[in-house]
Each structure stands twice: as structure tokens, then as C-alpha cells.
Amino acid sequence: MNDTLYHYIDPDFNHTQVGNYTLLLLLSSDNFSLAVMHRQKLMVWRKTAPLAEFTQPGEVQEVLNFAYREVITGLVSPNFTLIPQSLFEEDGVSDVARYLDVQPTDHIFVQPLDADNQVIFKTVEAIITAASRFDLNNALFGATGWIKAIAANQPSAYHLYLNLNDHRFEVAYFKHGKLYLYNTFEFTHEDELAYYTVFVSQQLKLDMSTITVVLGGNIATGDKRYHTILGDIFKTVELNTLTVAHIPESLPQHQLLSLTALQLCASLADA
Structure with a gap:
């Protein structure tokens, strides 16, 4: 494989052994990322790239076309709604989906987000077309692994978790160890990110002087913009150091959690 396309290729990666590997995919309407795992060990990490490259001829196709033991696909969608499990009714899905502004080319998914919530979300045509070679019936809501990983780490009510993607x-906020709020916001500047983070905190009636903001996702190593602006508002700001895989210390752990945590959802993907 071409090293220039990847953030990381493990020296022990062997394409003849891919039948023992798991391919993890995280797709949005704009871009994609991928990882190849051998049990809990990271073997390959592909740089985030435009979604168009997912279907173009080249090195990426070689990796995508391997016969993996398992493929787990996460679909990132801003068009979703959460319903508490106690209130969820299959017959009411179509009524809820109407509020997602579903177009004829969209695909609607209904699945558990965790033990207490169902998520209903739509996927746009661009993602469906790009991932048509895979079984999208088993695809997951993109945040499922990230939420599951945090929940398993005994989150406190004094932590607010942010995961940054492009724009x-x-x-996510947890209370008594359970997901209390999950939402997404568009932003183009750190000022907007800070505004919406404060907005969420106010809606939750949090004392921001007691809250630690935990950052992850697409934040370059050494980029302190978000630390600086949020640090003036909240108690502390830190990078998410939570890991669910064996990842070299030289890699930015906070950028990998959403992707590698998809492996925690293998049973959901097979359901």
C-alpha cells in the first residue's frame, strides 16, 4: 500500500491475512475514514479524505476490496432523533421520520443507540451510492461507538464531551452514567463552537465553573484554539485520552476514538 495515503500502517500488516482482520468505515456526506484492525490492534489508519475518493480507482479500492473477516460501517448523519426506549413504538417510526425532511433518495435507519435509546436517522444518496458495495442494512449510526466507549468509562456529570468533525x-453529556444529551451543531470558527457549547450547558443548567470539556476528533496536534476559548469559560479543557484499541503512542489518540470504537458495536452491526 502507498504510505503517503495513510497516517499509519503497522509493520506486521499482511494483506494475505486480511481474512483475520476487521475493516472499520466512518462515512459522512463529505468525507470518509477507515481503519483495519486485527482483534484490538490497529493495523491501518487511512487519512480522512473526500467521499468522492471512496469510489475512484486507486489504492483505496485495493484496501476496500480485501475479503475481511468483518466490515463495520458507521454513517455520520446530522439528521436524526433520539427516542427513549420506554416510549419507542415501531408503528410510530414513519411519523417521526417526517421531521427529518426525508427525500425520495434518502434511506431511513432505526436502531438502538444504547440500552436506553433508539435512534432514527436518514442517510443521503451520496453515502448510499458510495457504500453500495457493503451491506448498509447492518450500518450503524456514526456516533454509536463513540457514545458506547465513553459510557463504558464511567463518565461523570462534571464532564462534557465534544467530538469535532469538518464544520x-x-x-454528549452523561448523568448517573447514562446518556442524558446527544446533539450536533455546525460551526465554522472556534467562536461558534464555544457559543453552542455554552448553549448546551445552559440548557442542561450546568455550573460551567465545575465542568471539564473533553475534546476529541479532528483537532490537529498542537492546535490549542479550542482549549484557549473554552478554557476561559469552563473549569478545564482536555483532550480525550480514552482508547479502545492498541494504538501506537505516536498517533493522536483523540482523533481515532470515533472510528476505532465502531468495533465495540460488532453485535449491533450483525443484528
């Missing part, structure tokens, strides 16, 4: 970020 959009996710925010």
Missing part, C-alpha cells in the same frame, strides 16, 4: 461537532 460540525458532536456533544
